[in-house]
Amino acid sequence: MDDRQRYDRATAHLDPPFALLDLAALRSNASEMARRAGGKPIRVASKSVRSRAVLERILAMNGFAGIMAFTLPEALWLVGRGLRDVLVAYPTVDRAALAELAADPRAAEEITVMIDSTEQLDLVEAAVSPVNNRHEIRICLDIDAGFVALGGRFRVGARRSPVREPGQAADLASAIVKRPGFRLVGMMAYEAQIAGVGDNPRGNPALTGAIRWIQARSQRELVVRRGRIVQAVTQITDLEFVNGGGTGSIEKTARERVVTEIAAGSGFFHPRLFDFYRGFTGRPAALFALPVVRRPAPGVVTVLGGGYHASGPPGRDRLPQPYLPCGLRYAPDEGAGEVQTPLIGQAAEDLRPGDRVWFRHAKAGELCERFAALHLVDGDEVVETVPTYRGEGRTFL
The missing domain is CATH 3.20.20.10 (Alanine racemase)
Structure with missing residues (x-):
C-alpha cells in the first residue's frame, strides 16, 4: 500500500480540508x-x-x-x-x-x-x-x-x-x-x-x-x-x-x-524547503488534504483553498507542493488561490469531485496556523487527533 492509499484509507471518515501527521x-x-x-x-x-x-x-x-x-x-x-x-x-x-x-x-x-x-x-x-x-x-x-x-x-x-x-x-x-x-x-x-x-x-x-x-x-x-x-x-x-x-x-x-x-x-x-540538502534526507511527515470540487477542463481539476503561502522572500518556492497523486502542478496564470486552486497535469485526468489532493507546506509550523487539529496517522489508521496552537485558541503572532 503506497502513502496515498494509506492516507486516503486512514482518513476516509474525514471531510477535507484537514491536516495529517504521519x-x-x-x-x-x-x-x-x-x-x-x-x-x-x-x-x-x-x-x-x-x-x-x-x-x-x-x-x-x-x-x-x-x-x-x-x-x-x-x-x-x-x-x-x-x-x-x-x-x-x-x-x-x-x-x-x-x-x-x-x-x-x-x-x-x-x-x-x-x-x-x-x-x-x-x-x-x-x-x-x-x-x-x-x-x-x-x-x-x-x-x-x-x-x-x-x-x-x-x-x-x-x-x-x-x-x-x-x-x-x-x-x-x-x-x-x-x-x-x-x-x-x-x-x-x-x-x-x-x-x-x-x-x-x-x-x-x-x-x-x-x-x-x-x-x-x-x-x-x-x-x-x-x-x-x-x-x-x-x-x-x-x-x-x-x-x-x-x-x-x-x-x-x-x-x-x-x-x-x-x-x-x-x-x-x-517540509518542502528541506528537500534540498546533501547531508540528510527526511520523510515528509506533515501534510494537508484538499478536496477536488471541479473539473473545469480536460487535464484540470480545482481544489478548495490552498493559498497557504510560507513566509520569507516571495517566490514559487514558498507555495505548498501538490504532492499526491504525483504529476500535479499549479496553473501558471493562477497559482495557489485564496478559495480555490486549479491544478493541471496528467494526474488530473484520474481525479473526480470528492477525491483528495495531498499537499506539503513549504515550511513547517506555519501549516498549523491554518488548521485547528492534526490527525495522527500510524500505518493506515488515525490513532489520535490533537489540537494545534490554533485549536487551543492560541495565536501568538
Missing part, C-alpha cells in the same frame, strides 16, 4: 536528527511544530531536551501547562508578559529571555520593576552568526543581533551581570545561512556552487569567532548552555566544542 515519518526524522547531533541534546523549536501535544511526544524521545519558543506569552502558556526549560529565541517587548514572568516563581525558573542590547535590558527592567517580590530573570545573549566579507559590503545570514565580536559580547555580558535581578545563563548564535539554506538546489549548478562555497567559508569563520565569543563571555560568568544551529546544520554545529546544544524544528515535519 507518526512513523515523525519518528524516523527525529531519530535521524538525534543521530546527526552526536549525543548533544536538541532543543525543539516550537515555531516549527505549533502543537503542544506533538511537542510533548518529541520531548519524550531520546536526544531532545528543552523548547525554543518564539514569544514570551507562548513560553508562559507552555510552562503553565507543565513543559519545562523554555528559551524564548527572540527579544520581547511585551511588558505585561514580562511582569507576569517576574511575578511567577516557576515561570522565572523555567523561562529564559533573549537580549542583544542594553536598550532591551532597560525595557525589561522597566517592565518588571513595579512587580512586588519579583523573581530573577534568566537571560540569554544573542550573537550575530551571519557571514560578512569584503569589508562588510557582502553579507549573508539572518539579520539578528548587533553583537558580533568578542569584545561586544563581553561588554554586554558585563552589563547584564552587574544588574540586580538578572542572571546571564546562556548564549545563542543561529547560522541561518547554513542551517536554513539548502546546499543542493536543483537545476542551477552555478547557484549550487556559490551556496556551498559561502557555507564552507561561513562555517570556518563562525567556528573561530563563536569560540572566541564564548571564551570572552565565560571569563565574566559561567554559562549553562551555548545554543547553535538548526535542522540543516545539526551535524556541523554539533562538532563545535563550545556548543552544548542544537536548536532544530523543521526536520520533524520535513
